[in-house]
Amino acid sequence: EADIYQTPRYLVIGTGKKITLECSQTMGHDKMYWYQQDPGMELHLIHYSYGVNSTEKGDLSSESTVSRIRTEHFPLTLESARPSHTSQYLCASNDGGGKLFFGSGTQLSVL
């Protein structure tokens, strides 16, 4: 059973708002990831982290930013949301052997 949690599950906001998507894991995993996925489409890696104070941009350019101050916490922030940011955001952690555990995702809708 994966112990990785994302909140909120659904978020509807207006253009220009600042938002933070939360992701926490209790497994002590060093490596964590954020993926973006549109309906019926593939997962795109937008950010990843090797551990505390480590953050890297993924293959898909994103206007979001991330931070990793604590091992268990990897939040994603959008300073000014736009309709083009509407998507599902999935957080994951790596057990060190390659296996990824995913949260349930945040479905973001920007009006």
Next chain:
Amino acid sequence: SQKIEQNSEALNIQEGKTATLTCNYTNYSPAYLQWYRQDPGRGPVFLLLIRENEKEKRKERLKVTFDTTLKQSLFHITASQPADSATYLCALEPGGFKTIFGAGTRLFVKA
């Protein structure tokens, strides 16, 4: 660039039959390859990992093969059930624990 190709056409099979899904990759030699299951609106769930020195791996009704010469993995579900209906994703690491995913193949199992 690295590329993972999965059959974009949905696979429809009858209950009890064996489902076979294909994953092809290019421009990379991964140390291992993974398969995940994803249900609508949820995060992917890990199923199997197969290493480059393993030709085949089994878990209950699931079987994965890995041909590093052909750069292909096959994923089999034997005695398929309607509950197996989902999207199945192939994934690999191009390096540095940065896991990338194929677009997935949707499987429909009819009762």
